[in-house]
Ligand SMILES: Nc1ncnc2c1ncn2[C@@H]1O[C@H](COP(=O)(O)OP(=O)(O)O)[C@@H](O)[C@H]1O
């Protein structure tokens with residue numbers, strides 16, 4: 001449960017008729033409940049707020065009241081992140097761009113005093129396993145905001161036909177609850193896997209998404225991530241404040257990641273181990289080291305055998321080809 005002081009303040013705000021304060025406190029309750037893992041309660045409170053606001057906005061329109069707020073519980077998954085930008089191995093340009101993003105977000109108020117808005121819409125593209133999802137979590141961790149993943153696969157499979165309306169609801173939610181909204185693998189939006197009957201629907205969905213991005217006026221951070229940046233409609237690019245490519249690791253970056261991961265055993269990668277990272281993603285390298293770690297633990301050793309990490313890297317590489 002939310003703490004006693006918060007609840008007392010909430011009640012006080014209600015009796016004083018201080019709507020603004022009530023809204024702020026309610027946001028804190030929702031945040032604290034979702035942090036405590038009470039996801040359903042948090043979701044229910046959000047829905048109640050949406051219902052109440054809808055009723056206030058249009059008291060004379062019963063249709064509005066009759067329409068239950070679309071249930072976003074299956075579409076949004078909320079989590080908290082303690083990932084930091086320094087956890088990512090990045091090119092200097094990408095690190096600078098992400099730092100600037102964080103700096104501007106942190107200084108939102110100062111910028112507002114000068115009529116300026118911080119960057120808040122970010123498009124990340126690049127091959128799988130190279131840090132797109134992780135970068136979104138790092139932004140949330142740095143900004144101490146919840147990371148809210150928009151489950152586009154659900155939006156699409158469950159509500160096709162309602163997809164545009166669901167997207168509209170998601171953007172409305174983003175303006176109520178500040179967070180890092182991650183549209184992961186959002187190429188699902190533009191993918192033409194559907195038969196001819198659905199093409200019109202997909203176009204409508206993409207158009208809606210573009211309009212929502214254009215009109216978006218929230219304080220939330222919107223991150224879209226895709227593996228297929230090269231084929232993505234360029235019209236999308238200019239809607240974002242930053243478009244960053246996160247490519248596969250250079251040999252130096254692979255060495256940096258491997259170096260960090262082996263530090264837990266106080267060892268450094270030798271030349272042959274470094275060479276075994278060729279063609280692997282950051283995620284592959286990470287998983288290979290985890291494989292070696294598991295064998296080590298299961299064999300009751302305190303560090304990997306010489307050459308063990310290299311073996312695991314080669315095994316990962318062999319799986320790819
Ligand atoms: N640039 C990176 N620096 C450090 N670790 C990384 C990086 N990219 C990926 N990883 C590791 O691989 C995992 C999966 O990466 P992820 O961000 O999900 O990739 P993507 O979303 O690009 O497919 C991460 O949780 C992390 O352990």
Ligand SMILES: [Mg+2]
Pocket residue numbers: 132133134184225
């Ligand atoms: Mg990802």
